[in-house]
Amino acid sequence: MLLPASAFGITDLTVIQQRMIAIFAFAALMWITEAVPAWVTSVLVIVVMLFTVSDSAISGLIDPSRYSGVDITTALVGEEEVTKMTGIIPYTDIMVSFADPTVMLFMGGFILALVASKSGVDITMARIMLRPFGNRPTVVLLGFMLVTAIFSMFVSNTATAAMMLTFLAPVFRTLPERERGRTALALAIPIGCNIGGIATPIGTPPNGIALSALRGAGINIGFLDWVIMMFPLMIVILLIAWFILTRMYKFNAKSLHFTIEGGAEKCWQTTAIYIVLIATIVLWCGEKIIGINSYVVALFPIGAFAALGIITADDIKHIDWSVLWMVAGGFALGTGMKASGLAKNLVESIPFASFPLLEVLIGAGLLCWILSTFISNSASAALLVPILVTVGEGMRDQLSPVGGVATLVLGIALCASFAMALPISTPPNAIAYSTGLVETKQMARMGIIVGIISMALGYGLLIFLGSQGYLWQFGR
Numbered sequence: 312m313l314l315p316a317s318a319f320g321i322t323d324l325t326v327i328q329q330r331m332i333a334i335f336a337f338a339a340l341m342w343i344t345e346a347v348p349a350w351v352t353s354v355l356v357i358v359v360m361l362f363t364v365s366d367s368a369i370s371g372l373i374d375p376s377r378y379s380g381v382d383i384t385t386a387l388v389g390e391e392e393v394t395k396m397t398g399i400i401p402y403t404d405i406m407v408s409f410a411d412p413t414v415m416l417f418m419g420g421f422i423l424a425l426v427a428s429k430s431g432v433d434i435t436m437a438r439i440m441l442r443p444f445g446n447r448p449t450v451v452l453l454g455f456m457l458v459t460a461i462f463s464m465f466v467s468n469t470a471t472a473a474m475m476l477t478f479l480a481p482v483f484r485t486l487p488e489r490e491r492g493r494t495a496l497a498l499a500i501p502i503g504c505n506i507g508g509i510a511t512p513i514g515t516p517p518n519g520i521a522l523s524a525l526r527g528a529g530i531n532i533g534f535l536d537w538v539i540m541m542f543p544l545m546i547v548i549l550l551i552a553w554f555i556l557t558r559m560y561k562f563n564a565k566s567l568h569f570t571i572e573g574g575a576e577k578c579w580q581t582t583a584i585y586i587v588l589i590a591t592i593v594l595w596c597g598e599k600i601i602g603i604n605s606y607v608v609a610l611f612p613i614g615a616f617a618a619l620g621i622i623t624a625d626d627i628k629h630i631d632w633s634v635l636w637m638v639a640g641g642f643a644l645g646t647g648m649k650a651s652g653l654a655k656n657l658v659e660s661i662p663f664a665s666f667p668l669l670e671v672l673i674g675a676g677l678l679c680w681i682l683s684t685f686i687s688n689s690a691s692a693a694l695l696v697p698i699l700v701t702v703g704e705g706m707r708d709q710l711s712p713v714g715g716v717a718t719l720v721l722g723i724a725l726c727a728s729f730a731m732a733l734p735i736s737t738p739p740n741a742i743a744y745s746t747g748l749v750e751t752k753q754m755a756r757m758g759i760i761v762g763i764i765s766m767a768l769g770y771g772l773l774i775f776l777g778s779q780g781y782l783w784q785f786g787r
Contacts, residue, residue: 321660326378327364327398328653334359335644335697342690343682349690350633353640357405360647365402373399398651408643412526412606413519414635419609420513421630423588424466426616429626432584433462433474435574441478448492448562453553455479456499460507460549464514467631468504472739475500476746478571483748485568492562497748498757501739502552505731506765509724510545512537512605516638517692521724523642524696527649528704530717530785534595534605540781541725544772552761559757580621587615634689641693645700654701663705671706672719672774675699676726676766683730684758688737692727699723714777717785725769732758 312333316324319332334356341352362368375383375396383396408414427433437458444454455475462471479496486493508515512522512534522532575581594601594608616622648654663671675695682691703716710716730736732755734744740758743749776782 327651331647331651349687350636353637356640357643367402400650408639411642413523416609422613431575438571446566451567456503459503463504463507464511469738472742491560493748495556495560497743501743504739509728510542516689517724517727520692521720532785533598645697658705668709679723679726680730683727688727713774714782717782718773718777729762729765
């Protein structure tokens with residue numbers, strides 16, 4: 312923040328833009344080092360922006376008379392003409408990050424998950440979905456991966472991993488210690504959780520961060536549109552991962568037996584939960600036919616469950632607010648870069664158009680994958696997506712044949728979810744590691760193999776869809 316403007320190598324860098332660079336650097340350092348929790352960094356980003364770059368900032372920091380050579384703009388406030396520095400951001404634009412439509416989308420998903428867990432509906436659904444897979448070990452393994460992935464499409468991967476581990480615990484106890492298949496079953500949980508999250512917009516926060524950034528760039532991808540693109544990819548990756556697991560950790564046992572205890576009671580509340588759940592999914596998938604966008608639909612289960620008394624004030628406290636605030640900080644960074652003019656300045660100052668296309672796509676994906684291996688995938692996406700939207704605008708002509716900025720940004724969302732090589736990479740990895748059945752080197756080997764294959768398939772799909780013009784239907 313105190314460096315001379317000439318140190319950045321950016322033409323016509325304004326005071327406000329330099330402050331945004333400083334705030335971005337602060338966020339990057341905090342998210343990468345995890346010196347403080349990720350959500351704390353996000354809140355601090357918003358607060359610092361409000362006090363330093365907004366139109367309600369400390370008066371001395373936005374008074375053009377105190378700075379020499381700054382660009383100024385004038386605006387009428389009532390009958391008075393007010394002079395201010397160029398690029399100052401309305402404070403309402405920053406505060407609205409807490410209530411971004413994507414935050415509401417995730418809140419609706421969290422409420423659905425909370426109610427399903429509270430009522431036992433999740434256990435009942437898991438029992439029904441696992442029943443067809445019988446007792447043959449390799450088929451049971453596939454069943455657990457598929458069911459875990461399906462739950463992760465709508466429920467937080469941490470909650471899903473904890474629930475599936477509960478189901479597997481009795482199986483682990485019955486298998487002998489030398490049974491290599493125990494490792495396969497333990498690894499199936501994080502793989503199913505991490506890969507399953509890519510299939511819906513609410514499956515994991517990086518998806519929402521990407522959607523919000525694309526919406527700001529004039530690209531609107533609906534709930535069903537996302538599922539149509541990503542669900543088949545998720546199934547293919549899961550089948551490949553299942554095949555690798557069955558070859559690396561072959562079962563000695565001829566059959567597996569397990570029981571799933573508990574479940575939903577038969578009462579009007581349970582019936583209401585099923586109705587609201589089905590109605591919400593139908594509304595999400597019928598977005599273009601019904602005309603209600605997915606962000607508005609996300610508020611339907613909140614209103615319905617509150618009106619029916621199925622959720623209470625105490626239940627609301629259990630929403631994962633830290634994730635929502637974490638995501639909001641990423642949105643604020645994107646707003647700051649765009650509204651301050653920094654994004655436009657970067658496009659004009661850095662010759663993005665001269666960068667090789669494949670190097671940018673692969674390099675950005677690998678960077679996100681490596682970052683997400685060591686830090687929160689939400690933090691990685693929040694850090695990289697605003698920058699890559701800018702890069703995409705600067706490479707518009709080069710990216711045009713492969714789908715434009717959507718290919719670049721969606722690739723980042725996917726790569727964030729494909730990072731699962733270490734116990735610290737994601738909560739499901741940590742939960743699987745806690746069983747004592749998986750060594751770090753085993754997790755790393757499987758995570759790297761699945762991650763590389765997934766990135767190749769993900770970018771292959773996006774480039775194919777982009778080259779066929781499919782991604783262009785969502786906007787410019």
